[in-house]
Amino acid sequence: MADLMIETRALSKRYSSDVLAVDQLDLKVRTGEIYGFLGPNGAGKSTTLGMLLGLVRPTSGSATVAGHAPGAPAGLAKLGALIETPAFYPYLSGRRNLVVFARLGGSPLKNVDKALETVGLTGAAKRRVGTYSQGMRQRLGVAAALLKEPGLLILDEPSNGLDPQGVVEVRDLLLELRKEGRTVVFSSHLLGEVEQVCDRVGVVNRGRLVAEGTLQEIRGASGGTLVRAEPADQAQRLIAERWGGEAVAGAGPGLLRVTAGAAPAADINQALVAAGVRVSELRPIDRSLEDVFLELTAPSGPPSGPPTGPPSGPPTGPPQ
């Protein structure tokens, strides 16, 4: 296994007797990867990231971040982070805010201008942050995280509030950072973005890690085969006769869904055509990350299931 940049061992945070924000979390982030940290609102993502940064004290468990205990100055020196809403001094300009943080972190002041340029804020650098839009604050938050030119970036919803152009820029930035060999942990509700940039993802629900793995592992096997045939009822009958009634189900007007593994697409096609049924569409049903995410984080989902490893089981979402 590659070197681990972040490792948590049974990390837990209890805020009160009835609020267990993070429950026995075992997280592993490898050096040089982009790790997507996913979960619905209130799942415990920000609390976990807060614990990794030493801002929130764990109730139990332990963690290692960049080779150090969370919050240790030596570890913090190697990372940059943006947690929850970006926070700045409203009476200072964007540039002066970064100067404050650069001075405190011991970063060279030339990094301030470089970071501003990276996030496209050079033109607004002298404006007071109080006058910034949410998107500009978000960009400044990313700039602050880049000040130390860190080997590890922890970004909580970096695309939050950004326009489509900004979202694309953040995505490109993340890919660029990976190219430079940096490790990035980021949380996002934009699952499309996650699919485009992440090497691996971890999904938390109600404080527990319900899945962790590569995107392929997380999405699991194909969700079956979608068949558009005419007449559909005849096609359904033919498939049921040959592969069993449970293998096929209606999936909309003229559409059938054949359970994954029940029958190869080529065999279905051959059987239907031979019986005189017109087949106009035949394609595998790929589960998107969104399908899997919704399945994993459904109110009756599997938080009590295995804490790690890719999810399993048939898809429940609609076919695509």
Next chain:
Amino acid sequence: MIRAVRVELFKLRRRPSTWVLGGILIALLLLGYILIWHFISSPPRGARFERGFNKALALQSVYPGSFIRTGFSTVGSLGGALCMLLGVLATGSEYGWGTLKTLLIQGPGRLQVFTGKLIALAIVVLVFVLLMLGVSAGISAVLVQADGATSAWPDTATILKGIGAGWLIFGMWTSFGVFLAFLLRQATLAIGIGLVYLLIVEAILTALLTGIGGDVFTGIDKLLPSVNTTSVIAIFGSGPRFLGGGVLTTVDGERAVLTVAIYMAIFLAIAGTAFMRRDINLGR
């Protein structure tokens, strides 16, 4: 550590509220001096002075010989309130803006951030004291010239003691603000509670305790912060009664200095413990 102090000083220097508070302090002082001088020089009709009132003697209170005592009296408890606000704003606002997390992520430990804030505040408070005494000295020099009178300046040791006393008193009230802000993890409630305590609760407590009398209640009264700060000021002479500053010294000077210092230490110890041990808000 030096980095943290420099950063805090940079923020305080750039923050408009620091200048506003300093400006109000000076405005209060100037207004107080002018009103006192005008009141003594041209008493309003029907003004009731104490028996044996001597105008020339009374005017000495606005001349250089009394600039330390009169400076403190004129600013009064509002000076303490302004310093309390300074303490709250320098620390509690960080919770409101959510900037503590951004600061701590940069790498300094919590102790460094806390100590950096305290040292920076101590420097700003010293500047406030020097400004207040400097303006007090300046206006007293102008008034004595304008009246064609004479007044001897206090000796250097007394001036240095005055600076030290001001630093202690203002520092204690600033610590009170820091204490409230770290305890409540916000500025708004801290300001409300701080002002109500400083301007209302203490006055009511003192009135009650001295009204009831008796050793126990008088003893409790002598422990209140304001009683001790006014007793520290009284080291520099008791003001004439008509100033409303005829401070009733209820505590011995040395004991008052010690009590104020203990209050400051307690406020800072609790604030520091709260900051070191508690979670930092991740949102706003």
